[in-house]
Amino acid sequence: MTESPEDENVFRALADPTRRKILDELTERDGQTLFEICARLAMKHQHTASRQSVSQHLDTLAAAGLVTSRRDGRYKFHYLDTTPLRRLTERWRRPETKET
């Protein structure tokens, strides 16, 4: 059972608390721009994150396939994609179901 490189990226992406908060933010409101995400992180999560920091986190999330983006003029909208999460925990499901 060797894992795919994509799975590696997903686990790495989920490891950081700020990135998980970004996913929370996109879950609540999909298609936000970089500035929107920064502002809402600061307000709702009392979490001060710089623009560059959030931008790099979005790159990491994109590498994991968890976030896609679409350019429109000056604006770049970010969208959540939860499909990489589906197979994630299936991996450690026992062959025989273990009950306490």
Next chain:
Amino acid sequence: MTESPEDENVFRALADPTRRKILDELTERDGQTLFEICARLAMKHQHTASRQSVSQHLDTLAAAGLVTSRRDGRYKFHYLDTTPLRRLTERWRRPETKET
């Protein structure tokens, strides 16, 4: 939506490839000792990990609640517990289901 400290530990525990392989190993054969895990990692995954390294990984997995252990004389058996994985991905499930 603030995450629990236990969830933080679970995400951190899953971030490391060696720890995921240990979970793979315990999925295939539950209740292994430290030395068994080391030996099987080396054989099956061509992954050379020292005893101390694996021991520290088991501590991290235990802190996440993913592994429990039971002492019996000289031996300490390690058991997989997948319950912390259940709620993990539910968090980012959209209110409206997004397709493609």
Next chain:
DNA sequence: ACCATAGGCAAGTGTTCACTTGCCTATCAA
């Protein structure tokens, strides 16, 4: 043309984290 906004790129910094190293305790067999 100008300026402000939205975002990108890349080098540098500091912290976290995995792994090693060395020594220690505990159990079991002879």
Next chain:
DNA sequence: TTGATAGGCAAGTGAACACTTGCCTATGGT
């Protein structure tokens, strides 16, 4: 008791990673 096995503890090292800093491009409004 002696030796071997199974595991633990803690300080030190090196690399990965999050974040900053400084400067750049591009779009839109006036």
